[in-house]
Amino acid sequence: MDEHTLHQLGKVELHCHLDGSLSLEMIRKLAARINLTLPASDEALRQLVTAPPDATDLMDYLKPFDFIRPLLQTKEALSMAAYDVVAQAAAENVRYIEVRFAPILSMDEGLSAADTIQAVIDGLHRGMAQFDIIARALVCGMRQFPAASNDAMFKQAAPLLGHGLVGGDFAGNEADFPPAVLQTSIQKAQRLGIPLTLHAGECHCAENIYLALQFGIQRIGHATALTHEPKVIQAFVERGATAELCLTSNLQTRAATSLADFPYQALRAAEAKVTINTDNRTVSNTTLTREYWLFAQNFGVTIADLLQFNHDAVTAAFCTEAQKAVLHQRLDADYRPYL
């Protein structure tokens, strides 16, 4: 299996952050709009927006996001950014993508949460008009922000469900704000009818995954801490949950200290549903094709495995059943020549 074949294959991506995935070209365009001077060379710019190579933990990894935040404070900027991520995904044959972002981080200059979501949806729609891809939005509450801010954001988000928005998540500082602390906000979002995925198990705490499952959440972002926890893996499988795995990101945040520490093999042995994702194309300096290649190189996954991961991704996606049926068929057609 070579990288070219992996590039050609149709793909479905459930876990991709908007602000962590802007192309350098788009970062330059957005910086020009706020008169921010950037390093002239792409190499120097890349260093500013990529996770530090010696990051010690998740919070260290998240530092480049502070640099991106001022760039995404207008509707135009959010729309341009969303279009940019759709274009990148379409270029590597992603057929369906859920792009997530945190409205609260784009409200510094007066936008409402609803404004930010509508702007991202507009950009996704412009991308869909241009490229052969379906793109939907997810909104992230930020764990370290006041519950009231997250609750208000989800309240404004709910009416946009079915209009380009398909669900929610909580991102940010998991170690200090685990699911137990978020319980009330999670339940409020669920009562609004917002389908949730949740970042959990990225800080060596399998208990967070267990609790997310207990809360009725069936998609887990990262799920890294499952590796050495057979009991939690069993609960994960029993619940029919799906893992949104992000290999490169996990090695950078030290959620996994080595390949052996990454939960793929354990999940595979338990016949759990897994999907491959970038997390952050730019901050993690990766692509979905590269993530597939890493799985092929390190874990010996086959084309048939990849097809299965993509079917599982479609099944776990938050789009409509009618769209899922079309996507399943499309994947079968995409993979047939390679099987």
Ligand SMILES: O=c1[nH]cnc2c1ncn2[C@@H]1O[C@H](CO)[C@@H](O)[C@H]1O
């Ligand atoms: O791997 C991750 N774990 C937790 N939070 C993350 C990760 N990647 C990005 N973000 C956070 O999500 C926000 C919205 O996109 C980003 O600003 C970043 O702070």
Ligand SMILES: [Zn+2]
């Ligand atoms: Zn993430």
